[in-house]
Every structure is written in C-alpha cells, then in structure tokens.
Amino acid sequence: MEVYKLNTTQNVNLEYKIASAADRIVATLIDYLIIILYAGLIIYGIIFTTNTFGLWNLLFFVPVIFYHLIWELFFNGQSPGKNLMNIKVVKADGSSLSAGACFIRWIFRLPDISLMGGSIGLLTIIINGKGQRLGDIAASTTVIKVPGKKKGLKALIAEAENEEDSENYMPKFPQAEYLSDKDINIIKEVIKTAQRERHSKSSMELLIKTERVIANKLSLKLMNNNDKLSFLKTIVKDYYRLNR
Numbered sequence: 001m002e003v004y005k006l007n008t009t010q011n012v013n014l015e016y017k018i019a020s021a022a023d024r025i026v027a028t029l030i031d032y033l034i035i036i037l038y039a040g041l042i043i044y045g046i047i048f049t050t051n052t053f054g055l056w057n058l059l060f061f062v063p064v065i066f067y068h069l070i071w072e073l074f075f076n077g078q079s080p081g082k083n084l085m086n087i088k089v090v091k092a093d094g095s096s097l098s099a100g101a102c103f104i105r106w107i108f109r110l111p112d113i114s115l116m117g118g119s120i121g122l123l124t125i126i127i128n129g130k131g132q133r134l135g136d137i138a139a140s141t142t143v144i145k146v147p148g149k150k151k152g153l154k155a156l157i158a159e160a161e162n163e164e165d166s167e168n169y170m171p172k173f174p175q176a177e178y179l180s181d182k183d184i185n186i187i188k189e190v191i192k193t194a195q196r197e198r199h200s201k202s203s204m205e206l207l208i209k210t211e212r213v214i215a216n217k218l219s220l221k222l223m224n225n226n227d228k229l230s231f232l233k234t235i236v237k238d239y240y241r242l243n244r
Contacts, residue, residue: 018131019087030081069106101139108135171238175218
C-alpha cells in the first residue's frame with residue numbers, strides 16, 4: 001500500500017497509508033446503497049401514501065444530489081461509506097479541508113464516477129499513485145486510511161482508570177491550555193504513529209521533531225534525555241484537564 005507524507009502546518013511530517021482503490025469502491029457502494037434506500041423510502045412515501053407527485057416533492061431529493069458534498073463538508077471528509085471503511089478526504093498540503101475543495105470534488109464526481117461506471121476515476125487513482133482521482137487533483141486533496149476505531153479490553157480498562165484519576169490530576173504544563181484543538185489532534189496522531197511503529201527510526205525522528213515544535217511553541221525548556229512519548233501524552237492530558 002502506498003504511503004502519503006503529510007506536512008502539517010506545525011512543520012511535522014506525518015505518514016498515512018493511502019486508501020486503496022478497493023476501500024474506495026466499497027465505500028462508494030455503501031453510500032449508493034444508502035442513497036437508494038433513502039430515495040426508495042421517499043418515493044414510497046410520496047406515491048403510495050399521497051398518490052400525488054408535484055414539483056415540490058423534488059425537494060426531498062436534494063439530499064441525494066448533494067449527499068457527498070454535505071457529508072464530506074460537515075463530517076470531516078467522511079461519508080457514511082468512508083467512515084465504515086476507515087478512510088477520509090484530506091487536503092494534500094495538511095491544511096483544513098475547505099468548502100471549496102469539497103465542492104470541487106463533488107463537481108468532478110460526474111466525469112470521475114458517474115460516467116463510464118467510475119472507470120475514469122479508478123484509472124486516474126491507479127496511474128496517479130497518490131490516491132487521487134481527477135476531483136482530488138483539482139481540489140488538491142487525497143483519500144487516506146485512518147487508524148481503526150476498535151479498542152481492545154486493555155485500552156478500555158486504561159481509559160476507565162484515567163477517567164477515575166482525572167479529578168485529582170494536577171497538570172504538569174499549564175501552558176498546554178493555550179494549544180489549539182488542531183495542535184492536540186496532530187500530537188495524538190504522532191503518538192499513535194509512534195506506538196504503532198515502536199523502535200523505528202522514522203517514528204523516533206517524528207517524536208523528536210514534534211517535541212521540539214511543541215516545546216518551542218509553549219516556551220518550555222526540556223532535557224535532551226526527556227521521554228518524548230511521555231511528554232506528548234502529558235501535554236494532551238494537561239490540555240484536556242485545563243480546558244474542561
């Protein structure tokens with residue numbers, strides 16, 4: 001599977017696996033199934049319940065037309081199908097997914113997916129090698145694989161224990177309060193990457209760079225032998241405690 005390197009606005013490089021063509025096809029089929037079920041219910045409700053069909057009834061089909069635009073714009077780049085397949089749309093430059101980018105992707109669904117059974121979009125994704133169909137290229141976006149949402153028993157127990165201890169917890173870095181949600185989300189992604197790729201050179205470099213960026217931003221002086229992973233976890237914990 002291809003890997004996409006995302007350089008965030010904090011100058012931290014994150015590596016994501018590009019969503020496979022199979023994942024995107026299955027996600028699209030799930031979305032089409034939802035659209036068909038919705039349209040079917042609307043048609044049944046209009047025709048078999050009222051026995052009439054006026055132009056105003058077309059308003060019920062607006063969500064069908066703007067389905068992908070609405071979901072990707074308001075649900076962080078994920079439609080229900082993408083959510084189930086753990087994939088999402090992101091900006092190629094690491095910035096936030098904008099309304100303009102979502103609109104461009106939606107417009108290009110016609111040549112990419114609706115025409116010729118989606119063969120144009122699929123062929124572009126395969127040739128491009130960056131997880132981009134024509135709409136992605138035009139909108140400067142790509143589709144990546146995000147970590148699964150399932151949690152094991154150990155993780156759930158640890159989460160419960162942390163919740164119990166949170167009332168008595170005293171933040172170690174009060175400056176963490178001034179970080180943004182976006183900063184914290186980046187730190188959490190770095191932590192996940194480091195835990196997933198333990199002892200690898202790339203994950204260690206990522207930890208070092210992230211620690212340096214956050215320490216500079218908060219004007220913190222840290223020891224060279226500081227545990228990078230523990231520091232970042234503490235920053236996240238302090239942030240949530242201070243912003244409760």
